[in-house]
Amino acid sequence: MDSEKTEIYHEKQKLQFCLLHALNNLFQEAFTRARLNEISGKLVLDDPSKKTWTPLSIVFKPHHNAFTGNYDINVLIAALEEKDKTVVWHDRRNAASTIDLDGADDSLFGIVLNVPARRYALLWKGRHWITMRKIGGVWYNLDSDLPKPMPFEGTREVRGYLDYVLSNGGEVLLVMNNKE
Numbered sequence: 001m002d003s004e005k006t007e008i009y010h011e012k013q014k015l016q017f018c019l020l021h022a023l024n025n026l027f028q029e030a031f032t033r034a035r036l037n038e039i040s041g042k043l044v045l046d047d048p049s050k051k052t053w054t055p056l057s058i059v060f061k062p063h064h065n066a067f068t069g070n071y072d073i074n075v076l077i078a079a080l081e082e083k084d085k086t087v088v089w090h091d092r093r094n095a096a097s098t099i100d101l102d103g104a105d106d107s108l109f110g111i112v113l114n115v116p117a118r119r120y121a122l123l124w125k126g127r128h129w130i131t132m133r134k135i136g137g138v139w140y141n142l143d144s145d146l147p148k149p150m151p152f153e154g155t156r157e158v159r160g161y162l163d164y165v166l167s168n169g170g171e172v173l174l175v176m177n178n179k180e
Contacts, residue, residue, distance in 0.1 A: 006136035013144040019071040021144035022129035023079055026110045026175065031079060036071055039078045070126070076112065080175060085109055090172035096162035099174065101139065101155045109177050110134070111162070115170035132158070 009028040011021040023031045077087050090099060100108060110133035117128035131142040139152040141161070152158045162172055 008135055008140060008142075008149045010142055010146075010149045011144055012147075018129040018144055019076055022112055022131040022142075023076070025131040025142035025144065025149075026112065026133055027083060028135075030083065036075055036079065039082075040071065040075050042078070073114070076129070076173075084178045086176045086178055087112075088174040088176055090162075090166075090174055092166050092171070096159040096166065096172070099159070099162065099172075101134070101158055107176050108134075109175045112173040112175055113162075113165050113170050114173070115165055116168065132161075 011024045020036055113130040114127050117126055139158045141150040
């Protein structure tokens with residue numbers, strides 16, 4: 001099988017850097033923590049309604065936590081735009097069957113999910129970024145919490161997983177190639 005010969009880059013979870021891991025798993029390694037921090041800082045400078053600085057601003061920045069990561073959707077969108085990609089938020093009222101996973105025009109680059117998560121002996125409740133991407137003709141779940149990339153059996157299984165994510169409070173973000 002051709003997909004067994006394809007080497008897939010897969011970052012594993014560290015602290016709350018799941019957006020960094022999701023982006024690197026999506027692009028097969030492209031971003032650093034320093035670059036996402038720069039993007040986050042630029043978003044603050046570009047914000048017309050800058051928040052007042054407090055001593056806590058050293059750690060709790062508007063778009064991320066300086067120590068643990070935990071980047072927000074604005075950093076994701078800006079990082080994707082750097083790579084000439086756009087985000088289309090999938091309308092949760094529609095089933096995953098409305099997503100064109102096998103488009104002949106290659107407009108769908110990958111999928112980023114934002115799902116509810118519990119960590120640290122279920123004491124911390126937050127959200128987690130996950131990437132899904134078609135590589136070598138096979139869709140993979142590139143979740144940084146998984147020990148290795150998990151291939152899906154086919155688009156039916158991909159859609160089943162996406163429907164599960166949507167029904168459990170997750171968000172589905174379609175990463176699209178910009179058309180010239």
